[in-house]
Amino acid sequence: MIHFILNNKTIKTPEKSGVTLLDFIRENQQLKGTKIGCREGDCGACTVLVGELNNNKISYQSITSCISPLGNAHGKHIVTIEGINLPKKLNSAQEAMSNNYATQCGFCTPGFVVSMTGFALGNDKNKTCNDAVSGNICRCTGYKSIEKAGFEIEEKLLQKDENNKIAWLIQEGFIPNYFEEIPNRIKDLKVEKLNSEETKVANGTDLYVRYADDLSEENIELLSSKKELKNIVFSNGICSIGANATVTNMDESLQLQTLFSKLKQFLKLVSSEQIRNMGTLGGNFVNASPIGDMSIFFLALNSTLTIQHKNGSERTIPFQEFHQDYKKYDLQEDEILTSISFPVPSKNTFFNFEKVSKRTHLDIASVNSAGSITLKNNTVTDAHFSVGGVAAIPKYLFKTGQFLVGKEINNKTIKEAETVLQSEITPISDVRGTSAYKRLLAKQLFFAHFIELFPSKVELQKLIA
Ligand SMILES: Cc1cc2nc3c(=O)[nH]c(=O)nc-3n(C[C@H](O)[C@H](O)[C@H](O)COP(=O)(O)OP(=O)(O)OC[C@H]3O[C@@H](n4cnc5c(N)ncnc54)[C@H](O)[C@@H]3O)c2cc1C
Numbered sequence: 001m002i003h004f005i006l007n008n009k010t011i012k013t014p015e016k017s018g019v020t021l022l023d024f025i026r027e028n029q030q031l032k033g034t035k036i037g038c039r040e041g042d043c044g045a046c047t048v049l050v051g052e053l054n055n056n057k058i059s060y061q062s063i064t065s066c067i068s069p070l071g072n073a074h075g076k077h078i079v080t081i082e083g084i085n086l087p088k089k090l091n092s093a094q095e096a097m098s099n100n101y102a103t104q105c106g107f108c109t110p111g112f113v114v115s116m117t118g119f120a121l122g123n124d125k126n127k128t129c130n131d132a133v134s135g136n137i138c139r140c141t142g143y144k145s146i147e148k149a150g151f152e153i154e155e156k157l158l159q160k161d162e163n164n165k166i167a168w169l170i171q172e173g174f175i176p177n178y179f180e181e182i183p184n185r186i187k188d189l190k191v192e193k194l195n196s197e198e199t200k201v202a203n204g205t206d207l208y209v210r211y212a213d214d215l216s217e218e219n220i221e222l223l224s225s226k227k228e229l230k231n232i233v234f235s236n237g238i239c240s241i242g243a244n245a246t247v248t249n250m251d252e253s254l255q256l257q258t259l260f261s262k263l264k265q266f267l268k269l270v271s272s273e274q275i276r277n278m279g280t281l282g283g284n285f286v287n288a289s290p291i292g293d294m295s296i297f298f299l300a301l302n303s304t305l306t307i308q309h310k311n312g313s314e315r316t317i318p319f320q321e322f323h324q325d326y327k328k329y330d331l332q333e334d335e336i337l338t339s340i341s342f343p344v345p346s347k348n349t350f351f352n353f354e355k356v357s358k359r360t361h362l363d364i365a366s367v368n369s370a371g372s373i374t375l376k377n378n379t380v381t382d383a384h385f386s387v388g389g390v391a392a393i394p395k396y397l398f399k400t401g402q403f404l405v406g407k408e409i410n411n412k413t414i415k416e417a418e419t420v421l422q423s424e425i426t427p428i429s430d431v432r433g434t435s436a437y438k439r440l441l442a443k444q445l446f447f448a449h450f451i452e453l454f455p456s457k458v459e460l461q462k463l464i465a
């Protein structure tokens with residue numbers, strides 16, 4: 001039985017774990033405030049919050065319920081728009097939307113209000129309310145009024161008591177009183193292991209876009225119930241990140257932020273708030289998209305994958321060897337990815353990630369690329385580059401990196417290395433652009449790494465001359 005709390009109600013249901021959370025909410029529970037738009041995670045109309053208890057602390061995140069399996073709600077608190085209503089008045093997010101005339105047809109509004117409430121419940125001081133609604137689309141109001149509502153919420157939250165957050169948000173009318181009791185109620189849930197069949201799903205953002213109907217008939221294997229595969233660990237100069245870690249888990253890691261000073265900027269280019277809260281590293285690698293952002297990121301870090309067999313045995317392989325051909329990879333039926341590890345970059349190692357897509361946010365890449373270059377006295381001692389969208393797999397550029405080792409960083413060597421890069425890629429023309437366009441982007445992004453990392457050693461005009 002799947003056991004969780006939906007708003008203020010405890011649920012125990014024999015439904016299949018593969019049913020979408022959206023269908024359970026709307027059809028089984030008849031809560032129609034959560035809307036259906038795209039059913040592909042793209043519009044945010046179906047946004048709900050997931051509250052999870054870790055080390056006795058509850059934290060909430062927004063997700064798109066249309067591509068989330070019901071089984072992933074097991075042991076958690078799910079909050080729909082109905083669950084944040086106050087008995088006699090609008091809550092603070094609803095009030096801000098109303099004050100700023102930020103709703104017209106209203107179809108998108110519940111999703112926005114839920115995302116804004118998730119923002120109020122969140123901890124990230126660097127995040128704006130606008131960031132929190134990056135996965136919500138409104139077709140008729142125009143975003144300015146929604147943005148203004150966001151500013152009003154941000155201003156109210158300046159007074160937030162972080163040590164007593166839930167009580168403060170209740171007092172200020174962001175959430176109803178029952179939230180206070182949720183941590184204790186979660187502890188009382190019986191979170192037994194659920195029966196499962198064969199299809200492995202982490203958080204579903206890839207699989208449910210394509211197979212939601214089929215998966216709804218199944219008790220899927222819930223990979224993300226393995227909480228131990230979420231850890232980010234530093235030991236003996238190696239960083240290991242569990243395959244179930246999400247993009248948001250990476251974004252929130254203080255150690256990773258220290259290691260990559262532009263981490264937040266890079267990760268903001270990946271999907272939207274809701275999808276970053278769901279999309280796992282394992283899902284990104286195994287979905288094997290040639291433009292998978294996380295695959296491109298970790299390829300350039302010279303990473304190693306750890307793979308575990310059902311019988312408990314483990315093997316490791318260089319991540320560069322994992323993807324073999326279009327959607328073909330080195331993983332057997334009885335195996336799962338458990339973690340990805342990489343040597344912690346030294347202070348002489350410089351890393352950059354670039355992505356070009358048709359729009360900056362909530363879009364997949366036309367071409368993406370990452371590079372990591374280690375220098376000693378201006379001579380390259382180690383270099384790793386990856387580029388997506390230019391081959392059948394996320395492409396690790398073996399020859400380009402090797403070419404640069406032992407050379408100085410200057411306009412001439414970078415131009416020569418770019419010629420090597422072109423010999424390693426085989427882009428095809430498709431909806432994302434012609435082959436020639438993708439070759440051009442690969443070149444520009446390769447140059448961008450050097451312009452970004454070594455502005456005093458290279459000149460844009462000389463590179464493109
Ligand atoms: C609206 C939207 C926007 C998106 N934008 C981006 C984007 O900008 N950039 C990008 O790169 N991707 C994007 N994606 C794709 C997707 O979010 C990512 O690939 C995500 O990381 C997939 O993770 P998941 O846990 O949701 O995968 P799932 O759908 O759960 O799984 C995907 C595949 O991986 C397998 N799998 C998962 N974990 C493991 C494991 N530990 N071991 C073995 N197999 C495993 C599953 O069996 C399945 O075959 C987007 C998706 C959506 C819906």
Ligand code: FES
Pocket residue numbers: 035036037038039040041042043044045046047064065066067
């Ligand atoms: S219905 Fe569009 S994101 Fe779920």
Ligand code: FES
Pocket residue numbers: 102103104105106107108109137138139140141
């Ligand atoms: S108010 Fe109509 S879609 Fe947003």
